[in-house]
Amino acid sequence: GQNIDQPTEMTATEGAIVQINCTYQTSGFNGLFWYQQHAGEAPTFLSYNVLDGLEEKGRFSSFLSRSKGYSYLLLKELQMKDSASYLCAVRALTTGTASKLTFGTGTRLQVTL
Amino acid sequence: DAGVTQSPTHLIKTRGQHVTLRCSPISGHKSVSWYQQVLGQGPQFIFQYYEKEERGRGNFPDRFSARQFPNYSSELNVNALLLGDSALYLCASSLQGNEQYFGPGTRLTVT
Numbered sequence: 630g631q632n633i634d635q636p637t638e639m640t641a642t643e644g645a646i647v648q649i650n651c652t653y654q655t656s657g658f659n660g661l662f663w664y665q666q667h668a669g670e671a672p673t674f675l676s677y678n679v680l681d682g683l684e685e686k687g688r689f690s691s692f693l694s695r696s697k698g699y700s701y702l703l704l705k706e707l708q709m710k711d712s713a714s715y716l717c718a719v720r721a722l723t724t725g726t727a728s729k730l731t732f733g734t735g736t737r738l739q740v741t742l
Numbered sequence: 743d744a745g746v747t748q749s750p751t752h753l754i755k756t757r758g759q760h761v762t763l764r765c766s767p768i769s770g771h772k773s774v775s776w777y778q779q780v781l782g783q784g785p786q787f788i789f790q791y792y793e794k795e796e797r798g799r800g801n802f803p804d805r806f807s808a809r810q811f812p813n814y815s816s817e818l819n820v821n822a823l824l825l826g827d828s829a830l831y832l833c834a835s836s837l838q839g840n841e842q843y844f845g846p847g848t849r850l851t852v853t
Contacts (some may be wrong), residue, residue: 662841671832671844688776716784729775729798730786730842
């Protein structure tokens with residue numbers, strides 16, 4: 630089976646930096662994804678890590694350590710519009726090209742003035 | 743380019759009824775996955791279809807079924823609806839299971 634843990638809620642100030650952690654246990658690991666989801670909307674893709682290290686994309690960066698089963702999403706220069714839930718998801722290979730994403734419960738980030 | 747589309751947007755059904763939800767993937771994407779998202783939780787995997795064949799199934803009862811058509815669109819069917827089936831149903835498409843792009847979802851309410 631798979632188990633994914635991330636904090637339920639976080640609060641940060643506009644302009645600051647926030648780090649959202651995610652730990653996972655899985656077999657057949659084949660990548661870790663971060664999605665942003667605003668209330669009432671579908672998740673939108675933010676980042677993908679399959680190898681250890683840091684992936685940077687503008688204000689957002691994501692880090693992966695496969696040996697530790699650990700990832701984090703780093704958001705810089707926070708803006709009010711960044712207030713959303715951030716979902717960590719692990720992809721595991723099943724058979725052939727089949728794969729499925731297992732999501733954590735999400736971290737609700739509140740950005741304040 | 744059009745993203746993933748789903749219909750209907752909202753749906754209200756009564757316990758015991760059945761429902762069919764529809765999804766059209768991004769053009770060129772052959773893989774479609776279905777997820778159920780209950781309020782306050784992350785999406786839960788239901789099915790994956792690739793090239794019209796079921797490639798994966800989550801821990802959902804047999805009341806849930808799906809299929810994929812030759813044009814790669816997909817339907818999710820749920821029979822004998824229960825109150826607990828009330829959720830946002832998300833469809834995601836991808837190229838061979840890589841990064842998945844989600845549609846806007848269908849919000850199902852069972853009364």
